[in-house]
Amino acid sequence: MPLYRDxxxxxxxxxxxxxxxxITLLTKRHGKVRAVAKGVRRTSSRLGSRVEPFMLVDVQLYEGRNLDIVSQVETKEPYARRIAEDYAMYTAATAMVETADKLVDHEKEPAWxxxxxxHGAxxxxxxREHEPGMVLDSFLLRSLALAGYEPSFDLCASCGRQGPHRAFVVAGGGAVCEACRPxxxxxxxxxxxxxxxxxxSGDWASADASDDRPRRDAAGLIAAYTQFHLERKVRSLTHVDRTDARQS
Structure with missing residues (x-):
């Protein structure tokens, strides 16, 4: 069985x-990989905590007929340990990895x-660089853009007329002008x-300065846009904690 590392x-x-x-992994060079981690649920296993969701690892695998086999794992960034300490961070991260899993549909295809x-999100x-809900929302928009579903927020998504516009159509690709508004x-x-x-765009100076109402409205539009273009429900989005840390 060929051996590879990523x-x-x-x-x-x-x-x-x-x-x-x-274990379902999103790898740097081999795309999405599903592999068996043998014995990790035993208390004596040294790998168990290293193959929890959100962990960034250096993994060695053997290619299998249906599923690959994990042979070695080393922690690179213990994201799971830090994220699990905060409910808002945990729910946002859960929605991120579920979305990534759905967007990268085929295994072993490049998804750099x-x-x-x-990784960045x-x-x-x-x-704790930004409010967790906004990190999630930025990730959703940018991951959809990478997958070919970038929404338009300035030009009319229907006719291309320059904005600003006042209407947004989830099924239509974003902002639309008055003439195209359904x-x-x-x-x-x-x-x-x-x-x-x-x-x-990743303009965090502007995003961090935004008020609560635009954040709530943007989150609703992004969730609807994400699930429409994925053509399936992202179940984790219903559990995301949108409590603003500024209020605590």
Whole structure:
């Protein structure tokens, strides 16, 4: 069986038999990989804590017929330990890895950009650089953009007319002008559009200075946009703690 090694982020795990787990990894060079980690549920296992969701690891695997086999794991960044200390961070990270798992649909296909984005987002969360909900929202917008679903917040998504515009259509790709606006379209405030643009571009000075109302409105639009274009529900989004740390 060919042996290979890669950096990887643990996306999820589930039990296999009495002592094993199936680990889903997003790797730097090999895309998404599903592998068996044997014996990790035993108390004597030294690998168990290293293959928890959110961990950044250096992993060695053997190629298998259906599933690869984990042979060695070394911790590179213990994101899981830091993130698990805070409920808002934990729920945001859970939604991130679920989204990454759904966006990278096929195994063993290159997904370097998605890996790099998730790595950066989990690192930002673990260092408490920004409010967790906004880190999540920025990750969702940018990961969708990488996958070919970048929303428009300035130009009309239908006719290309220069904005600013006052309507947003989830199914239509973002902002739309009055001429293209369908009945029932959302009408976000200008401050919400500004925040959406900042989150997509990574303008954290503007995003961090935003108020609570635009943050709530932007989060709702981003969640709807994400699930529409993924064509499936991201279950973790319903559990995300949106409590602003500034209020605590």
């Amino acid at each position: 950096d990887a982020i643990v996306l999820r795990t589930h039990k296999l038999g009495e002592a094993d787990r199936i 950009d998605q890996y790099r984005l998730l 989990l690192g930002s969360l673990s260092r 009945p029932g379209a959302a009408a976000p405030a200008p401050e919400t559009f500004s925040l959406l643009e900042a989150l997509l």
